[in-house]
Amino acid sequence: MPKRQSAGAGGSTLLGIEERRASARSGSxxxxxxxxxxxxxxxxxxxxxxxLWDGACTEPPSSSGAAAAAAAAPxxxxxxxxRDRRTLYGLLVNSDVAFGDAISADxxxxxxxxxxxxxxxxxxxDEAISLDSRKHRFKAWLNRPRRNTRAGSxxxxxxxxxxxxxxxxxxxxxxxxxxxxxxPHENTTLEExxxxxxxxxxxxxxxxxxxxxxxxxxxxxxLAIHMARRYGAQVRxxxxxxxxxxFARERAAALGLGERVEFVEDDxxxxxxxxxxxxxxxxxxxxxxxxxxxxxxxAARSLKPDGRGLIHSIxxxxxxxxxxxxxxxxxxxxxPPSLAEMSTIFEPQEFSILDVENLRxxxxxxxxxxxxxFEAAAERVAAMYDADFVRAWRLYLAGSVAxxxxxxxxxxxxxxxPGRSNSVPMTREHMxxxx
Amino acid sequence: MPKRQSAGAGGSTLLGIEERRASARSGSxxxxxxxxxxxxxxxxxxxxxxxLWDGACTEPPSSSGAAAAAAAAPxxxxxxxxRDRRTLYGLLVNSDVAFGDAISADxxxxxxxxxxxxxxxxxxxDEAISLDSRKHRFKAWLNRPRRNTRAGSxxxxxxxxxxxxxxxxxxxxxxxxxxxxxxPHENTTLEExxxxxxxxxxxxxxxxxxxxxxxxxxxxxxLAIHMARRYGAQVRxxxxxxxxxxFARERAAALGLGERVEFVEDDxxxxxxxxxxxxxxxxxxxxxxxxxxxxxxxAARSLKPDGRGLIHSIxxxxxxxxxxxxxxxxxxxxxPPSLAEMSTIFEPQEFSILDVENLRxxxxxxxxxxxxxFEAAAERVAAMYDADFVRAWRLYLAGSVAxxxxxxxxxxxxxxxPGRSNSVPMTREHMxxxx
Numbered sequence: 041m042p043k044r045q046s047a048g049a050g051g052s053t054l055l056g057i058e059e060r061r062a063s064a065r066s067g068s069x070x071x072x073x074x075x076x077x078x079x080x081x082x083x084x085x086x087x088x089x090x091x092l093w094d095g096a097c098t099e100p101p102s103s104s105g106a107a108a109a110a111a112a113a114p115x116x117x118x119x120x121x122x123r124d125r126r127t128l129y130g131l132l133v134n135s136d137v138a139f140g141d142a143i144s145a146d147x148x149x150x151x152x153x154x155x156x157x158x159x160x161x162x163x164x165x166d167e168a169i170s171l172d173s174r175k176h177r178f179k180a181w182l183n184r185p186r187r188n189t190r191a192g193s194x195x196x197x198x199x200x201x202x203x204x205x206x207x208x209x210x211x212x213x214x215x216x217x218x219x220x221x222x223x224p225h226e227n228t229t230l231e232e233x234x235x236x237x238x239x240x241x242x243x244x245x246x247x248x249x250x251x252x253x254x255x256x257x258x259x260x261x262x263l264a265i266h267m268a269r270r271y272g273a274q275v276r277x278x279x280x281x282x283x284x285x286x287f288a289r290e291r292a293a294a295l296g297l298g299e300r301v302e303f304v305e306d307d308x309x310x311x312x313x314x315x316x317x318x319x320x321x322x323x324x325x326x327x328x329x330x331x332x333x334x335x336x337x338x339a340a341r342s343l344k345p346d347g348r349g350l351i352h353s354i355x356x357x358x359x360x361x362x363x364x365x366x367x368x369x370x371x372x373x374x375x376p377p378s379l380a381e382m383s384t385i386f387e388p389q390e391f392s393i394l395d396v397e398n399l400r401x402x403x404x405x406x407x408x409x410x411x412x413x414f415e416a417a418a419e420r421v422a423a424m425y426d427a428d429f430v431r432a433w434r435l436y437l438a439g440s441v442a443x444x445x446x447x448x449x450x451x452x453x454x455x456x457x458p459g460r461s462n463s464v465p466m467t468r469e470h471m472x473x474x475x
Numbered sequence: 476m477p478k479r480q481s482a483g484a485g486g487s488t489l490l491g492i493e494e495r496r497a498s499a500r501s502g503s504x505x506x507x508x509x510x511x512x513x514x515x516x517x518x519x520x521x522x523x524x525x526x527l528w529d530g531a532c533t534e535p536p537s538s539s540g541a542a543a544a545a546a547a548a549p550x551x552x553x554x555x556x557x558r559d560r561r562t563l564y565g566l567l568v569n570s571d572v573a574f575g576d577a578i579s580a581d582x583x584x585x586x587x588x589x590x591x592x593x594x595x596x597x598x599x600x601d602e603a604i605s606l607d608s609r610k611h612r613f614k615a616w617l618n619r620p621r622r623n624t625r626a627g628s629x630x631x632x633x634x635x636x637x638x639x640x641x642x643x644x645x646x647x648x649x650x651x652x653x654x655x656x657x658x659p660h661e662n663t664t665l666e667e668x669x670x671x672x673x674x675x676x677x678x679x680x681x682x683x684x685x686x687x688x689x690x691x692x693x694x695x696x697x698l699a700i701h702m703a704r705r706y707g708a709q710v711r712x713x714x715x716x717x718x719x720x721x722f723a724r725e726r727a728a729a730l731g732l733g734e735r736v737e738f739v740e741d742d743x744x745x746x747x748x749x750x751x752x753x754x755x756x757x758x759x760x761x762x763x764x765x766x767x768x769x770x771x772x773x774a775a776r777s778l779k780p781d782g783r784g785l786i787h788s789i790x791x792x793x794x795x796x797x798x799x800x801x802x803x804x805x806x807x808x809x810x811p812p813s814l815a816e817m818s819t820i821f822e823p824q825e826f827s828i829l830d831v832e833n834l835r836x837x838x839x840x841x842x843x844x845x846x847x848x849f850e851a852a853a854e855r856v857a858a859m860y861d862a863d864f865v866r867a868w869r870l871y872l873a874g875s876v877a878x879x880x881x882x883x884x885x886x887x888x889x890x891x892x893p894g895r896s897n898s899v900p901m902t903r904e905h906m907x908x909x910x
Contacts, residue, residue, distance in 0.1 A: 357894045358822040383815035387793040396831035447894045459792045459882045466836055472907045
C-alpha cells in the first residue's frame with residue numbers, strides 16, 4: 041500500500057530540519073514569550089504550560105506568583121512544547137489548523153495525557169469564545185465547510201473512508217461499525233455496545249420481518265446486515281465509498297444475505313422507491329446544511345404513510361464553527377448541526393418528531409475505546425502510512441473524546457414519522473425490553 | 476356566580492331571533508348554494524354535507540352523481556347545518572372565528588359525531604392549505620397571537636384559568652391536572668394517567684429528596700405537591716392565576732406540605748435563586764415566541780451547573796398559525812411552537828437537549844376523557860354559565876381531541892441540562908422502571 045500524503049506534510053516542507061535547528065539555536069525573544077502569553081490568554085488561561093524551543097516556560101498568570109493571591113491556582117494538567125518559532129507564529133493565525141498540523145509534523149508535543157490536555161483547552165476556549173461573539177462569527181466564516189455537491193461529496197468521502205479497510209480493521213470492532221455505540225451497562229465492551237446500538241436503532245424503528253428499509257450512508261454495511269439478519273428486514277443501503285461498499289457486499293454474501301440486503305454505490309439523493317423505514321446513521325455530518333431540505337425530501341418521498349425514520353448524527357447545542365483542522369485534514373465537508381439546524385430536514389416536510397435522544401457520553405466512551413485500540417496498533421499504522429499520520433489520527437481520536445466529554449459535541453438520534461401517521465407507539469417502553 | 480359573557484354573544488346580538496327567522500323565511504338563493512360549494516372546496520372537499528336554513532343540501536362533488544366516476548365517494552361523516560344567511564357569509568371572511576362563534580351561538584349545528592366531523596375538516600383543510608402557502612402566510616398574520624407582556628399575560632391567563640375552580644372540578648381529575656396525561660397502558664384511567672405523567676416528569680428529572688425545584692406555571696399545584704409529597708423535593712412554584720394559586724395553597728396546607736411547597740403568585744420572569752431542577756408543564760403555550768429567549772435566560776440563571784430542566788408544551792410539526800377562534804375566545808395569547816421555534820429557549824443559553832418525547836396520542840386520549848366528563852356535567856355547566864358557554868367549551872374540547880388525533884398539534888416534553896454538565900444519565904432506562 042502506498043504511503044499516504046501526510047496531513048502535516050506542508051508544514052514540514054516549509055520548515056526543514058536545518059531551519060528548525062537554526063530557530064532553536066536562536067533562542068526565544070521577549071516577543072516570543074509575550075506571544076506565548078497571548079496564546080494562553082486567547083484560550084481563556086487554561087491550566088497548561090507552554091515551553092518554547094529553548095526551554096523558556098510560560099504558565100497561566102494565576103499559577104505564577106504575582107496574580108496567585110486572587111484565587112488558588114489550578115494544577116497544571118499538561119505542558120505543550122513548541123519546537124520552533126514558525127510554529128509559534130502559525131498558532132496566532134489559524135490556531136486549530138496550525139495546532140493540528142504541528143502535532144502531526146511533531147513540531148508541537150504535548151507532555152501529559154493528550155485527552156485531558158484537549159478537554160482542558162476545549163473547556164477554557166469555549167468560555168473565552170462565548171464572551172466574544174464577533175470572533176465567533178469570523179471563525180465561522182473562516183472555517184465554513186466545503187460544499188457537498190454530488191461530485192464534492194464523492195471527493196470528500198473518498199478522502200476519509202477510502203483510506204483502506206485494513207487500516208480501520210486495526211481499531212474498529214469486528215463488524216466495522218464507525219459510529220457512536222450504545223453502552224447499556226458499565227461493563228459493556230465495544231463489540232457488545234455496537235450490537236446494542238444497532239438493536240436500539242431497530243427497536244426505535246419497531247422493525248418487523250419483511251419490512252422494507254432504505255439506509256442512507258451505510259458505512260461498511262453493519263447496520264444493514266444486522267437489520268436483515270436479526271430482524272428479517274429487506275434492506276437497500278446507499279454509500280458512495282467504494283471501499284466500504286466492496287467490504288459490505290462481500291460480508292453480506294458470506295453470510296448468505298445476498299437476497300435480503302442490496303448495497304448501492306450511489307448518492308443518497310438518488311434513492312427511489314417506497315419503504316417502511318428510512319434510516320441514516322452517521323451520514324448527516326457529511327451532508328451539509330444546504331442539503332438538509334433535499335435530504336428531508338428524499339426521506340418524505342421514500343417513506344410509506346405509516347413509515348418511520350431515524351437520523352443519527354453528531355451535533356451541537358448551538359450552531360458553531362467546525363474545528364477547521366478536522367474539516368481540512370480529517371473530514372472534508374463535515375459539519376455537526378444543532379437541533380434547530382436539523383429541523384430543516386423535518387419541518388418543511390411536516391414530519392412529526394417522535395423522539396430525540398442525546399447519546400453524547402456514549403460517543404465519548406466509543407471514541408475512547410477506538411483511541412485505545414489505535415494506540416495499541418500505532419506501530420502497524422506507522423508502517424502502513426507514516427509517523428505524521430499516526431500523530432494526526434491520535435489527535436483526531438483524542439480530540440473526539442475531549443469534544444464529547446466537554447459537551448463541545450453532541451450525538452442526536454431523532455425518530456420521526458409522516459405528520460399524519462398514527463402508526464406511532466404510545467410509549468417508548470419497547471426500546472427498553474426486560475432482560 | 477355571575478353569568479359569564481358568552482363567547483359567541485357578539486354574533487347573537489348582530490343577528491337576533493327575528494332577523495334569523497326572516498333569513499330562514501327568505502329561502503336560499505343560487506348564490507348561497509354557490510358559496511356553500513366554495514366553502515367545501517376551500518376546506519379541501521371533506522366528506523361532509525352542508526345544509527342551509529331552508530333544507531337545501533350540498534355534498535362534496537365526488538359524492539354527487541356527476542364526478543362519482545372518478546373515485547368511490549367516501550361516506551359522509553356528518554352534516555353541518557347553517558341556520559341563517561349571515562352565518563354563511565361570516566364563514567367566508569374569517570372562517571375559524573366565525574365557525575366557533577356560530578357553534579357557540581347555536582347558529583351552526585353539527586349532526587353526527589363532533590370529534591369525527593372536526594377530524595375530517597382538519598385533515599382536509601390541512602391538505603388544502605399546504606398547497607397554498609400564500610394563504611398560509613396571510614392566515615398567520617391574521618391570526619397572530621396577542622403579546623404576552625407581564626400585564627398582557629395577567630389578563631390572558633385570567634381569561635381562561637380564573638373561570639372558577641368549581642367549573643374545572645366538574646371535568647378534571649381530582650388533583651386538577653390540566654395538562655396532557657401519560658397512559659402507560661390501554662386500561663389506565665385519567666386519574667392514574669395524571670399520576671403517571673407526574674411520575675414520568677419526576678423520573679426524567681431524576682428527582683431526589685431534598686432537591687430544590689422551581690416550577691414556572693404550576694396550574695392548581697398538582698405537580699409541585701406531587702414532587703414534594705412523593706419525591707421529597709423542596710418546591711417553589713410560580714403562577715399568575717389567582718384562583719389556581721389559592722386552590723394550590725389550600726391543598727398543600729391540608730396535606731401538611733406548607734414547609735416544602737411554596738406557591739408564588741407572580742410571573743415566571745421574576746424567578747430568582749438556584750435550583751436543582753427547572754420544570755414547566757403546560758405554560759410555554761402562553762409565553763409567546765418573543766419571550767422564549769427570556770424564558771431560557773430565567774432557566775439558565777436558575778439552574779445549578781449540574782441541574783436539569785424539563786419543558787412540556789403543546790407544539791407543532793412546523794410553524795403554523797394558531798386557530799384564531801381558540802386564540803380569541805378560549806386561550807388569548809396562546810401559540811403552540813415547533814421544535815425549531817422552541818430552540819430559541821435552549822440554543823442561546825447553550826443548553827444541551829438530552830431528550831425529547833412526543834406525547835401527542837396521550838393528549839388526544841386526555842382530551843377525550845375531559846370531553847366525556849364535560850358532557851356528563853353539561854347541565855351543571857349550563858347552570859353556572861349558559862348554553863353558549865357549553866357549546867363553546869364542547870367545541871374547544873372536541874377540537875382538541877381532533878387536533879391531536881390528526882397530528883395538527885403535538886405534545887413535546889423536552890429535557891435539558893447546562894451544556895457543560897456531565898451529571899446526565901447514560902440511558903433512559905430509569906424512566907421505565909420494572910414493575
